[in-house]
Amino acid sequence: MFLWISIFTNLGFLGFFKYFNFFLENLQSAYTFFGSELNISSLHIILPVGISFYTFQTLSYTIDIYKGKLEPTKDIIAFSAFVSFFPQLVAGPIERATSLLPQFFQKRQFDYNQAVNGMRQILWGFFKKIVIADNCAMFANQFFNNSSEFSGSSLFLGAVFFTFQIYCDFSGYSDIAIGTSRLFGFDLKQNFAFPYFSRDIAEFWRRWHISLSTWFRDYLYIPLGGSRGGKWMKIRNTFIIFIVSGFWHGANWTFIVWGALNAIYFLPLLITKRNRTHLGTVAENSVLPSFKEFINMAFTFLLSVIAWVFFRAKNVEHAISYLKTIFSNSLFSIPEFENKRYALEIIVLVIFMLIIEWLGRRDQYGIEKLALRCNRKVRLSIYLVLVCLIYLYLGKEQEFIYFQF
């Protein structure tokens, strides 16, 4: 009973703050559709920052205790610190109580190597956020906010810019959060494992927002039956988990369609039992991928670009018209937009980031061990180049996308 009270309370707060107006608007639309009216005014609610993250974190605590994986803590300070641990409070990674809570009871001693590792990860996170994400945002906004004025090729470029924006924005934040925690002697989970090097969508979802994907896997997908049972059961569970995952991001149909689209991408792999084909790292024992791996990565990347259009668009109609323009004849025209020269500089920096991440794809983050393979002077030079790039490409400040969730 306590479990259900906890679940309903947590989800109740989340539902009220995040989804009340969405349900109300859709209910009103449904009433209008059937010829009657529902006169309930929507609420002007300020969404608490990071509510989706700490709600899930507290839910995991309750469920893990119920399952006997964790002893309930009597230390209110440790529990409060677990829920409100500042580096990951507003945008994750979503930590499990079994992993983070015990760390508050350990005596911490300063660890030089861990602190340096943390600083390195913070530096890489800032590079991704400030240099790549914020500058890609400038171009993505230009294309998405005025999509009717651009050709298919320009809009495709806009979608690619957004694809890198959202990755570098969110994984950059995760790097900063994980690195900051390391400085304080805490270990947080890896949240992104170079998802754009995935060879299929199943692998992509094992590498993207790992803390949320595994949360849904453990607390929703497996309790629903997971991949046990018949074919239709698997299909149902897959759709549920992807749609709920989309809905978790926000009260908008665009997120739901984005989730459903990813489920559609995933289904063929599930049905043909190829969803666990690529469990290791791509090109594990070589520098470059094989031709087949490269084609698979490019195809998976393209699928994610299309899905991100729904995530970024104002509404579903906007996303559809955006995609229609992309898949028109104008896809083969030369993109025309403002500030082309600067866009070219940003594309070069994106390629630089991809090369670094490719070289560090077996590690926790791009430059984790890459710099350590070089001598001290080269290592210092790499860090200084990153600092200079961060300064020189500091553009208009953009809020982290996932703060709104």
Added chain:
Amino acid sequence: MVSFIRKFSVFAFISIAILAIIIVVPFSIIKQKARFEISDSANIVMFGHSHTECAYDDEIIPNFKNLASSGESYFYTFQKIKKTLSQNPEIETVFVEFTNNQIDKVMDEWTWGYDKMSFYLPVYLPFLEYQDVEILNDNNASTFRSTISVASRKNLFRFLKSDYDYSDEIGGFTSLNVSAVDRILDTMDTNIQHNKTYSTSNVNLHYLRKIIDYCRSEGKDVFLVRTPQHKKYKMLKNEEQFLSVRNSQFSDIDFIDFNNNNLPNTYYADLEHLNGKGATVLSKKFKQLLEGGLISSKEKFFIDRTFHYLISE
């Protein structure tokens, strides 16, 4: 931990030193080598924003150079004028656009808003004086800081390419080949109630005064000029206040007003800009005035230092 703090401090110090070099070296070299030279034959120049940029064709007006630039507030015009006058001693006369929107509060945004600052500051930052920097920093510190990095990047590239020629960046005549007034008027909401009180941009007026004083200190003739705008242009609603500012703060300077005009809609690109056709008409009239002695025998034209000239087809 001591070792960590020591090493981090050394790294931070080296980073700051390198950044300082990246910023200071290009800026100081650009400051020395920047070239703002214009054509030798031009001894009359005009500054302003897009109204001016689209209105005065320097191929029609002899010995004249249009140096106006879209979206430029007086803050940046002042920097441009200082460099241009110092490197072009043949300039004798300076015309400066003075129109209704330039007294409006919106000019504050044109001075320290992100869009304008990130465009103009990279061009003029090496030439700013301490009090100019102070104004930007005091009014929009966060944007100023992020724009400094944009300016550093652009100036670093300029330095690496040894490109010190600013002649392509300081403005020039732009001919607009559209005529959208009728369409704009058809879709314009005439029921919009305009605010009766208008607030002024003190910073813009302060820099206009600095422009005038600087030109005079350099021994140049200065005129304010108002370019034609369509009667329905919303920014003309502050006319009363505009005249009040003119009379109270700039009554010591000659003002040529072309705004009273009978130009048909087809001579405008939109409600505030002349198109190529309108620019040709205005430029020919302006040429006539200059040849008629507007500069040399001002008393012939001006009443109370204001000269109204009716422009028609």
